Amino acid sequence: MSRLLALLLALLAGVSAQAAEIGQVQADKSRLSFAYTQMGVPMEGTFRRFSAKMSFDPARVPSARASIEVDVAGIDTGSAEADQEVKGKLWFDAATHPTAHFVSTAVKALGGNRFEARGKLTLKGRTLDTAAPFTFTPTPQGGAFDGAFTLKRLDYAIGEGMWADVSAVANEVLIRFHIVAGSAPAKK
Amino acid sequence: MNAPPACYTRTAIALHWLVAALIFATVPLGVYMVGLSLSPIKLRLYSYHKWIGITVLALSVLRILWRATHTPPPLPAALPHWQRAGSHAVHVALYVLIVAVPVSGWLMSSAKGVPTVWFGVLPLPDLVAKDKSLGEILTGVHQGLNIVLLSLVAAHIAAALKHRYIDRDDILERMLPHRPGGRA
Numbered sequence: 001m002s003r004l005l006a007l008l009l010a011l012l013a014g015v016s017a018q019a020a021e022i023g024q025v026q027a028d029k030s031r032l033s034f035a036y037t038q039m040g041v042p043m044e045g046t047f048r049r050f051s052a053k054m055s056f057d058p059a060r061v062p063s064a065r066a067s068i069e070v071d072v073a074g075i076d077t078g079s080a081e082a083d084q085e086v087k088g089k090l091w092f093d094a095a096t097h098p099t100a101h102f103v104s105t106a107v108k109a110l111g112g113n114r115f116e117a118r119g120k121l122t123l124k125g126r127t128l129d130t131a132a133p134f135t136f137t138p139t140p141q142g143g144a145f146d147g148a149f150t151l152k153r154l155d156y157a158i159g160e161g162m163w164a165d166v167s168a169v170a171n172e173v174l175i176r177f178h179i180v181a182g183s184a185p186a187k188k
Numbered sequence: 189m190n191a192p193p194a195c196y197t198r199t200a201i202a203l204h205w206l207v208a209a210l211i212f213a214t215v216p217l218g219v220y221m222v223g224l225s226l227s228p229i230k231l232r233l234y235s236y237h238k239w240i241g242i243t244v245l246a247l248s249v250l251r252i253l254w255r256a257t258h259t260p261p262p263l264p265a266a267l268p269h270w271q272r273a274g275s276h277a278v279h280v281a282l283y284v285l286i287v288a289v290p291v292s293g294w295l296m297s298s299a300k301g302v303p304t305v306w307f308g309v310l311p312l313p314d315l316v317a318k319d320k321s322l323g324e325i326l327t328g329v330h331q332g333l334n335i336v337l338l339s340l341v342a343a344h345i346a347a348a349l350k351h352r353y354i355d356r357d358d359i360l361e362r363m364l365p366h367r368p369g370g371r372a
Contacts, residue, residue, distance in 0.1 A: 039235040040308030043301075078301040078318070085226045168228035 024142075025052040029180035032070065036153075037170045049074030054145065054181050056107075058136060064107035066117055066145075068177075070100040090160045097124045105129075113137065117147075123156035134177070141182035148176040193261045195362040200258065203251045204363055207244055207286060211341070214240035215334060238297060238304045242312065245290035252283055261362045275347070278340055285337040292333055296326035 032047045049071035056064040072092040077083050087094040104119035113135045121130040134147025152171045153159050159169060196204070214237050221233040263272055294315060297304050301318035305311045316322060351359040 038302075039231050040305045041235070041303055042305075042311075081226050162228055165228045168231045 024182060025054060026180045026182050027051070029182075031176075031178045032068075033176045035174040035176065036172065039168060043078070045075065045077040047072070047074055048076050052179050052181075054179065056136065056143070056145070056181075058109075058113075058138070061107055061109045061115060064104070064115075064117075066102070066104040066107070066119070068102045068179075072098060072100050090163050091158055093124055100124075102130070121151070123151075124158060126156045128155060132175075132177075139180075139182065143181055145177065145179040145181070148174055150174050193259060195261050197254075197258055198365075200251070200254055200260075201363055201365055203247055203254065205365070207247050207251065210240050210244050210247070211286070211337075214244065215338065218334070235305075235308065238293065239307050241290040241293050242304060242306050244286060245294070248283070248286040248290070252287070255283070264357050264359070278344055278347075282337075282340055282344060285333060285340065289330070289333045289337050292326060292330040296323060296330050299323035299326050 027050075030050075030052065032050050033044060034046070035042065035044045037043065047070050051069050053065075053067040055066070073087055073094040075083060075086055075092070077086060086092055089096075092100075100121075100123045102119055102121045104117045106118045108116050108118075110116055110133065114133060115136060116131055116133045118129065118131045120127050130149060130151065132147045132149040134145050137144045137146070150172050153169075153173050154164060154166070154171050158173075163169060195201075217233060217237050217240070221230060221237060224230040224233070263275065267275075294304055294312065298314035298316045299319050300323040303311060303314055348360045348363075351357050352361075
């Protein structure tokens with residue numbers, strides 16, 4: 001909670017400094033989910049606890065920034081047994097690596113309301129360059145960011161040992177995000 | 189009029205033994221797999237269990253359609269009334285259960301939020317939405333129906349063996365593969 005407050009304070013400080021559209025992320029309206037196949041069966045889960053810091057002005061895309069921090073212990077796979085398993089050493093090792101994060105390094109416009117964020121994704125202590133296309137939908141108070149990208153879980157050693165068997169749990173994981181940022185205080 | 193058939197058709201016999209073999213494979217598999225801790229092997233066995241179960245369901249529907257459209261061989265005229273009635277009741281219950289048991293498993297799987305994809309290829313629709321408490325209820329239903337099914341299968345086998353080795357009639361023979369001059 002205090003981390004979230006710190007983020008929000010940093011966020012508000014950013015607003016006044018830049019006059020860019022910076023939204024306070026509405027956790028209850030935002031959603032971070034993942035989809036994968038298990039024995040050919042489509043499965044889906046969510047991360048219930050994450051915080052995000054967004055700085056985005058459609059008119060000044062190159063200066064946009066995003067930073068998302070996920071509490072991996074807040075994972076919800078849909079079954080208590082699996083939740084317990086994936087917090088363990090072979091999967092996220094939540095005790096050693098409690099947070100996953102994404103920090104943008106560059107944002108570019110793709111035309112229309114489509115954009116692409118490039119950045120560093122850190123999972124289980126491993127950092128790799130990644131890119132996520134997203135759309136931005138303005139709302140009176142801010143806007144909604146919607147996007148998805150696919151990562152390979154083994155690139156981050158998520159699911160080691162016996163779980164490295166991708167015929168049981170697929171290597172490809174689709175990450176979807178819906179981040180609602182609102183109550184931007186200074187929209188010119 | 190044709191004479192009453194002396195045995196079941198080849199199709200009925202094949203379906204009977206195929207369903208029996210699959211039940212004897214998937215029920216012990218189900219009992220074994222639930223006790224395993226989570227691992228790729230467990231995920232694999234759950235999938236195999238579901239694939240076999242759905243196969244039993246498909247074959248059972250086929251069996252019931254076949255049974256409804258083909259006259260079974262008559263029971264021996266000397267058979268006492270209570271045995272005739274008991275046999276009829278157990279057979280009806282078995283037909284119901286070979287459909288109800290896999291359907292309860294399918295429902296349970298849907299309620300637990302894990303869709304069934306037959307042989308990893310054919311996705312089956314979720315019959316109910318994901319619902320944790322419904323999933324737990326259906327787990328109990330699936331187990332309970334299995335216990336009833338296994339009890340009736342035991343009675344069914346005991347009766348068949350009694351007819352074969354004690355009464356020495358040809359009731360079991362009607363379902364054995366095949367005597368010369370059998371029916372298609």
